[in-house]
Amino acid sequence: MPTLLHIDSSPLYGRSVSRELTAAFVTHWQASYPDGRVVDRDLNATAIPPITAEWVGANYTPEATRTPQQREQLSLSDSLLAELEQANEYIIGVPMHNFGVPSVLKLWIDQIARVGRTFAYVDGNESGHTHIDGPTEATHLEDTEKNKSFMREYYESFHISGDHSRSNRYFQGDLCIRHEPGVRDGVAEFMRDVEVLMQRRTIDEVKILLGQGDFVFIAAKGTHEGDPCVYIDLYRVEDQKLVEHWGFPEMVPPQEEWKNKNGML
Numbered sequence: 001m002p003t004l005l006h007i008d009s010s011p012l013y014g015r016s017v018s019r020e021l022t023a024a025f026v027t028h029w030q031a032s033y034p035d036g037r038v039v040d041r042d043l044n045a046t047a048i049p050p051i052t053a054e055w056v057g058a059n060y061t062p063e064a065t066r067t068p069q070q071r072e073q074l075s076l077s078d079s080l081l082a083e084l085e086q087a088n089e090y091i092i093g094v095p096m097h098n099f100g101v102p103s104v105l106k107l108w109i110d111q112i113a114r115v116g117r118t119f120a121y122v123d124g125n126e127s128g129h130t131h132i133d134g135p136t137e138a139t140h141l142e143d144t145e146k147n148k149s150f151m152r153e154y155y156e157s158f159h160i161s162g163d164h165s166r167s168n169r170y171f172q173g174d175l176c177i178r179h180e181p182g183v184r185d186g187v188a189e190f191m192r193d194v195e196v197l198m199q200r201r202t203i204d205e206v207k208i209l210l211g212q213g214d215f216v217f218i219a220a221k222g223t224h225e226g227d228p229c230v231y232i233d234l235y236r237v238e239d240q241k242l243v244e245h246w247g248f249p250e251m252v253p254p255q256e257e258w259k260n261k262n263g264m265l
């Protein structure tokens with residue numbers, strides 16, 4: 001069931017502009033989702049204390065080893081988090097107060113900012129992977145040719161022809177470990193990113209395809225926003241499914257900047 005979390009943070013009732021706006025949004029939302037549920041959280045009517053050293057300590061203590069006092073410290077945060085996690089849509093009324101958000105909203109943010117729940121520390125990348133981590137030893141050398149033809153079929157059908165209807169053939173569930181900056185792991189995330197990228201790029205022809213065991217390397221020619229681009233991809237294949245990917249695009253410089261006449265591929 002769609003659930004909307006409706007948050008207001010203005011201290012003004014009756015003449016609050018942001019409350020009027022969020023109320024109008026809720027009315028429209030309810031008309032679009034008659035079966036939907038709206039959870040109202042009025043931050044001016046909720047007593048939220050500032051976080052304390054004990055609260056921070058409790059937050060950084062692994063759940064299984066928290067004392068009863070630490071669990072108590074986090075109980076309000078837990079209930080606000082549950083509210084947040086139950087919802088799948090959000091409307092938050094935020095007046096500007098002294099060049100910032102109202103203090104009650106900041107108190108709420110402090111309660112719901114919980115490491116491992118609403119945010120994670122990652123090494124500069126949402127997936128937590130970099131371009132240079134992951135396995136490096138090729139295994140299953142006997143599968144080299146099989147994996148190369150699997151990857152060629154995948155690449156030509158999925159990326160060159162843009163046919164995304166058979167993703168089940170190429171992926172196992174949501175398993176896709178991604179070594180690209182700014183992306184998240186998973187097939188659903190990968191598909192979503194590809195749909196967006198396809199509006200700005202073409203991949204036209206596989207120029208190099210090399211394989212060793214479970215690793216297959218592909219370099220393909222295409223365009224990015226109309227300019228020539230080379231797409232470099234390294235995939236790892238397990239049981240005829242694509243499980244891991246390292247990739248980046250490289251723009252082809254204008255010909256007058258070339259240091260030789262070889263071209264990039």
Ligand SMILES: Cc1cc2nc3c(=O)[nH]c(=O)nc-3n(C[C@H](O)[C@H](O)[C@H](O)COP(=O)(O)O)c2cc1C
Nearest residue numbers: 010011012015016017018019095096097098099100
């Ligand atoms: C305490 C207070 C501080 C404000 N500070 C700012 C501000 O820094 N900058 C600004 O553009 N408006 C400021 N305003 C104006 C509000 O943002 C504006 O009145 C807005 O409509 C308030 O939202 P509300 O009507 O939902 O309460 C302030 C208003 C109040 C009451």
